Amino acid sequence: xxxxxxxxxxxxxxxxxxxxxxxxxxxxxxxxxxxxxxxxxxxxxxxxxxxxxxxxxxxxxxxxxxxxxxxxxxxxxxxxxxxxxxxxxxxxxxxxxxxxxx
Numbered sequence: 283x284x285x286x287x288x289x290x291x292x293x294x295x296x297x298x299x300x301x302x303x304x305x306x307x308x309x310x311x312x313x314x315x316x317x318x319x320x321x322x323x324x325x326x327x328x329x330x331x332x333x334x335x336x337x338x339x340x341x342x343x344x345x346x347x348x349x350x351x352x353x354x355x356x357x358x359x360x361x362x363x364x365x366x367x368x369x370x371x372x373x374x375x376x377x378x379x380x381x382x383x384x
Contacts, residue, residue, distance in 0.1 A: 299334070306351065
């Protein structure tokens with residue numbers, strides 16, 4: 283399978299996620315209908331995900347949960363933030379994340 287890179291477009295990433303979820307579904311010998319029932323979503327939503335079309339994040343999470351893949355999100359979204367020291371050691375200046383007043 284192709285790798286997902288920073289240079290990948292949103293459509294390419296969605297298509298790759300769909301392909302990987304399809305592979306997991308097939309690896310578990312599940313039909314689209316069976317996965318949809320397990321996830322509590324319509325079978326069209328499974329088809330949408332596998333085709334790389336836009337779906338709600340909550341739908342994607344339900345499907346990942348049905349495939350026992352939710353823990354994989356930990357790697358992408360760890361619950362720890364870099365400390366000020368870690369940011370400073372990289373030579374970056376920490377900036378506030380707010381909109382300035384006009």
